Amino acid sequence: MSQFANKEDKGRDLVKDALEILPENIRESIYRRINDVISYEPVIGIMGKTGAGKSSLCNAIFKGDVCAVSNVEACTRETQEIRIQFGKRAVRLIDIPGVGESAERDSEYEHLYRDLLPQLDLVLWVIKGDDRAFSADEHFYKNVLLPAGGEAKTLFVLNQVDKIEPFREWDVTHARPSPAQMQNILDKEAYITQRFGFTDHPVIAVAASEGYNVTHLVEAMVRALPKHAQSGVAAQVKDEHKTATVTEVATEGFADTVDKVIDELIEATLPKPVAIVAKAAKKAVVSGIKKAWSWLFG
Template sequence: MPSSKQPNLPAQLPEDVAALLASAGIRLTLDELQQLRDRLHAVVNYHATIGVMGKTGAGKSSLCNALFGREVAEVSAVEACTRSPQEIDWSIQQGKGLSLIDMPGVGESGSRHDEYTALYRQLLPELDLVLWVIKGDDRALSIDEQFYQQVLLPELWDRATPVVLVVSQVDKIEPCREWDWVKNYPGPYQRQNIDAKVAQVCRVFKLPPSQVCAIAAEEGYGLVALVEKIVTILPAEKKWSFTREARQETVSECAWRSANQGLWDTLTSGVMAIARESWEFVSSKLSALAGRLFSWW
């Protein structure tokens, strides 16, 4: 079930951690406590950048609007709206925020293919997450596969940037008349075909089911599952920033737990690094003292 509200982080958390360490016999200096504060502040206030990509007409702009709860991207059923990257930048609170880059659709025309390829390659290194959108009733996946293999993978391989493939507009998958417009849910045969489409996408792109999700953005179908998948595959230090900015109706308790765990793991690693540095300093001093004692003996 979606979470009802976003949890707050106590402002005194670094001091609480320092007190906990002190009770275990590890005392932080003022400089180390400030390092801990800076580490926590960087994670909590991280400004995430997400690229939304795919063929023209796949439903990228609708996905942006559905995930983040307001009309942030232009949508048209007639022609391609996005001919250049639309960067939507906003914050819930001062110091927090998210940049959503709604990319122009690949495959719009042969004359724009090279232009968009260069544009994607330029922007990919800046992204924390890629959402590649495929229209559910589109049987032609060759352009998507080509861009994924030739453009995305070479640019993202070394950076380990997470990619989620989003099968969109699944309410249009046949038999589309089965779609329950009251509950916004597919009928039994339509559900089978949606599952078959997801399985096909997994095979073509050689991805596990954990990186593919079926949605109907305007109907709100599949958005909670999509957010859970995104939060699961994001690195620990970036889970919180995405979850914080997503529309809260799409964030399940499971997603919040994962985001909280990522925040805790990042804080823990920071504490361990500080404590290790402190121990190495103390150890070096003890070693030097032992050396002097040995020379005197």
């Protein structure tokens, strides 16, 4: 039996043990629902113009085996779903065509994004560090993603900041910008924030190929994800990015999701007097299930 199977079994045993104090007639239903949470595969859209470094960014963030699953149904041939799996957990990435690259395709892409957005837990909108043309991106964000409810789902990533002037000053030894570059990076972040209308999440500047600031991006991603998707992503990021912050946010998100699941089933299944007793035990149940997180996703 593999190490992943051993950890998985240990985690599931902890979940079952924690459920023992609940009424027997709802334990199996709750366990099945929690299993759905554990097995959930987050879906992340990666969008941006050609040359923005989407592939290098994904390679810098995620571990595991990458394989193309299929073209997304009813979409253009350029839009592909990629599944990344390490151990028992997996993440699905949808590589979305860049905006503003073909005037005749912009209308087609608008329909594509509107159809895709409800399926996505998060959108990473990758912008090249030295790009100065934002009108097409701005149009799509304000006229397509915002009306479709994408504001809370969109995280802007300023990539390849090692190419921001004065690019010859990039500190190669320590993989970080010079003071002059850092100021220009901050100015660029502020400019993007202003152009796109003060987005829900802060703009994150990285140099994926240099490994610069990728951990900070991963922390921002986990915070931006819906709670039920945080643990699945945390399980797939490279170990060097799985910080205490990532683990804490994902663990709390998992606990909150489990809490909601238990609440819903107690209210839907049990008579009121029994439900009151079950809800009183819920805090201890959730606390016990939280202990399974590191076995299931760590």
